[in-house]
Amino acid sequence: MTTSLTEYFQSALQQLGPQSWWPGETPFEICVGAILTQNTNWTNVEKAIANLKSHELLDPHRLWALPDLELAQLIRPAGYFNIKTKRLKNFLQFLLENYQGDLTQMFAERLEPLREKLLSVKGIGPETADSILLYAAQKPIFVVDTYTKRIFTRHQVISEEADYHEIQDHFMRHLPDDTQTYNEFHALIVNVGKHWCKPKPDCEHCPWRGYLPDLK
DNA sequence: GACCAGGCACATC
DNA sequence: GATGTGCATGGT
Numbered sequence: 385m386t387t388s389l390t391e392y393f394q395s396a397l398q399q400l401g402p403q404s405w406w407p408g409e410t411p412f413e414i415c416v417g418a419i420l421t422q423n424t425n426w427t428n429v430e431k432a433i434a435n436l437k438s439h440e441l442l443d444p445h446r447l448w449a450l451p452d453l454e455l456a457q458l459i460r461p462a463g464y465f466n467i468k469t470k471r472l473k474n475f476l477q478f479l480l481e482n483y484q485g486d487l488t489q490m491f492a493e494r495l496e497p498l499r500e501k502l503l504s505v506k507g508i509g510p511e512t513a514d515s516i517l518l519y520a521a522q523k524p525i526f527v528v529d530t531y532t533k534r535i536f537t538r539h540q541v542i543s544e545e546a547d548y549h550e551i552q553d554h555f556m557r558h559l560p561d562d563t564q565t566y567n568e569f570h571a572l573i574v575n576v577g578k579h580w581c582k583p584k585p586d587c588e589h590c591p592w593r594g595y596l597p598d599l600k
Numbered sequence: 601g602a603c604c605a606g607g608c609a610c611a612t613c
Numbered sequence: 614g615a616t617g618t619g620c621a622t623g624g625t
């Protein structure tokens with residue numbers, strides 16, 4: 385008995401409700417959050433973003449003008465603050481040089497070319513690029529993260545050795561090619577991953593317990 | 601005190 | 614091409 389991805393999606397949506405992602409107010413805030421949350425608990429990222437907000441720095445030109453040392457101190461709670469300072473500045477330089485700091489201009493580009501350009505920015509990898517494209521630009525691309533790999537390898541939907549692109553491709557082939565579906569499904573996956581499919585899983589209470597393959 | 605969190609780039613073999 | 618390592622804070 386195998387379960388279609390659409391069934392996983394509908395089941396989680398019914399049990400957990402709409403997640404209303406991304407947890408950010410503006411497209412620029414989402415871009416910043418996507419970089420800050422790399423390998424980091426979201427609650428830590430929230431503190432960093434609150435610092436930027438209180439200093440009225442959630443703006444491409446203002447953030448670019450801020451000295452690296454000051455930016456690093458403000459985003460300190462998000463961890464890896466030195467490397468993330470550099471990554472944020474790399475993204476800002478890209479945005480300012482190519483689109484005059486205007487995300488609307490940047491998002492007017494077609495999905496595939498823009499994805500390639502984002503990946504060329506040092507510090508933006510596939511998950512960060514896709515998060516920006518899906519949640520800030522609202523383009524139809526599926527985001528793969530550690531939870532996605534963990535949950536669906538445990539469920540034997542994908543193989544252990546599948547790479548980012550293979551997993552993404554699998555999801556996009558088996559789901560409606562639709563921004564809202566990709567948005568909601570990824571958010572539901574993170575929810576399930578955070579609460580039940582942890583390194584030490586709590587399968588008994590997981591919304592997807594009924595879909596677990598029989599283990600010997 | 602150990603473990604974990606919505607990655608990514610880089611060194612080394 | 615595969616594998617290992619540095620980056621860092623804050624919550625459980």
